[in-house]
Amino acid sequence: MIPQSTAQVEPLSLIKYTSLPEDWRTQLREAYRTPQALLTALGFSNAQQKALLADDQGFTTLVPKAFVQKMQPQDPKDPLLLQVLPQSLEAIHHPEFNNDPLQEAQFNPVPGVVHKYKGRALLIAAGHCAINCRYCFRRHYPYNEQKLARTQWQQSLSYIEQHPDIEEIILSGGDPLALTDPQLFSLIEAIEGIAHIKRLRIHSRLPIVLPQRITLELCQRLERSRLTCVMVVHANHANELAADVAQACDRLHQHKVKLLNQSVLLAQVNDNLTSLKHLSERLFEIGVMPYYLHLPDHVAGTTHFFVSLARSQSIVAQMQACMSGYLVPKLVREEPGKLSKTLYSPR
Numbered sequence: 001m002i003p004q005s006t007a008q009v010e011p012l013s014l015i016k017y018t019s020l021p022e023d024w025r026t027q028l029r030e031a032y033r034t035p036q037a038l039l040t041a042l043g044f045s046n047a048q049q050k051a052l053l054a055d056d057q058g059f060t061t062l063v064p065k066a067f068v069q070k071m072q073p074q075d076p077k078d079p080l081l082l083q084v085l086p087q088s089l090e091a092i093h094h095p096e097f098n099n100d101p102l103q104e105a106q107f108n109p110v111p112g113v114v115h116k117y118k119g120r121a122l123l124i125a126a127g128h129c130a131i132n133c134r135y136c137f138r139r140h141y142p143y144n145e146q147k148l149a150r151t152q153w154q155q156s157l158s159y160i161e162q163h164p165d166i167e168e169i170i171l172s173g174g175d176p177l178a179l180t181d182p183q184l185f186s187l188i189e190a191i192e193g194i195a196h197i198k199r200l201r202i203h204s205r206l207p208i209v210l211p212q213r214i215t216l217e218l219c220q221r222l223e224r225s226r227l228t229c230v231m232v233v234h235a236n237h238a239n240e241l242a243a244d245v246a247q248a249c250d251r252l253h254q255h256k257v258k259l260l261n262q263s264v265l266l267a268q269v270n271d272n273l274t275s276l277k278h279l280s281e282r283l284f285e286i287g288v289m290p291y292y293l294h295l296p297d298h299v300a301g302t303t304h305f306f307v308s309l310a311r312s313q314s315i316v317a318q319m320q321a322c323m324s325g326y327l328v329p330k331l332v333r334e335e336p337g338k339l340s341k342t343l344y345s346p347r
């Protein structure tokens with residue numbers, strides 16, 4: 001776990017950018033915040049809801065309508081619903097599944113920075129997300145207990161300043177695009193001010209779950225940056241990639257933002273050749289290159305999503321046997337104490 005993080009990040013300067021109330025923020029306010037609301041929206045009867053409802057294990061439900069619209073009504077096995085609905089299986093405890101599988105704490109030189117790999121550093125830009133994914137490896141993260149004050153932001157940035165070997169800043173979280181434009185733009189401006197930074201990478205699930213977030217202002221700001229901008233979106237299933245998401249990706253593309261995707265391999269959601277093939281093909285169609293396929297982390301409460309390494313490798317081997325090489329994502333796992341993510345060959 002990263003011990004220090006942020007709930008609402010204090011912007012460095014709010015003065016330069018004033019923005020009108022944005023539609024995506026209204027949409028975020030109107031997101032479903034209880035399993036009951038979510039299941040009602042999907043047309044489940046009271047009796048069906050009773051059978052499906054489970055304790056959320058302290059990780060609240062949060063799902064924007066744009067994501068729910070892509071679910072099949074009244075289908076308890078819908079691959080998008082399974083990603084966000086608390087299940088009774090979350091109560092299963094296993095000794096190998098814990099709250100800090102990545103031991104990130106030891107790579108946390110200053111609050112808000114994870115510097116684990118050479119040449120790039122991860123900045124925890126936001127402490128919240130627009131969706132709460134049940135498989136999330138940061139689901140136990142005490143975001144709400146820790147607010148990163150302005151002085152701590154400066155501490156993160158000065159750590160980066162003092163490490164000229166860092167060429168790329170990765171904005172992560174939480175979800176960096178859960179910040180407002182003024183907050184995000186001030187942060188980008190501060191990063192641009194550090195001479196040795198060449199690339200800005202944004203890891204975000206918002207282009208997928210709340211595509212309205214990809215405003216013209218955001219795209220123009222990224223295009224105007226002296227930094228090369230990469231956005232790593234996070235889609236797990238082709239059903240997530242409807243026309244609104246395609247439009248958001250197209251807009252980013254038109255503003256010179258390079259687009260990659262990372263997925264998590266999740267039992268019942270996408271752990272088969274057909275799902276992953278469709279996902280890669282659809283991603284490519286909308287201008288996004290498959291990048292990583294993550295093995296699920298051993299996070300407490302997520303045993304029901306687990307796919308074994310052997311089966312994961314076999315699924316990727318099946319992909320490789322029938323698809324263009326550039327459509328096959330790299331199968332990886334994040335492990336403590338390595339020089340990079342661990343790469344697994346298809347077999």
Ligand SMILES: *Cc1c(COP(=O)(O)O)cnc(C)c1O
Nearest residue numbers: 114116117120121122170334341
């Ligand atoms: C995944 C990750 C990165 C980025 O790794 P790439 O292989 O460059 O995508 C950087 N820092 C941390 C802590 C990470 O977990």
Ligand code: SF4
Nearest residue numbers: 129132133136174205
């Ligand atoms: S968007 Fe990412 S960080 Fe946020 S809950 Fe989902 S998986 Fe976790």
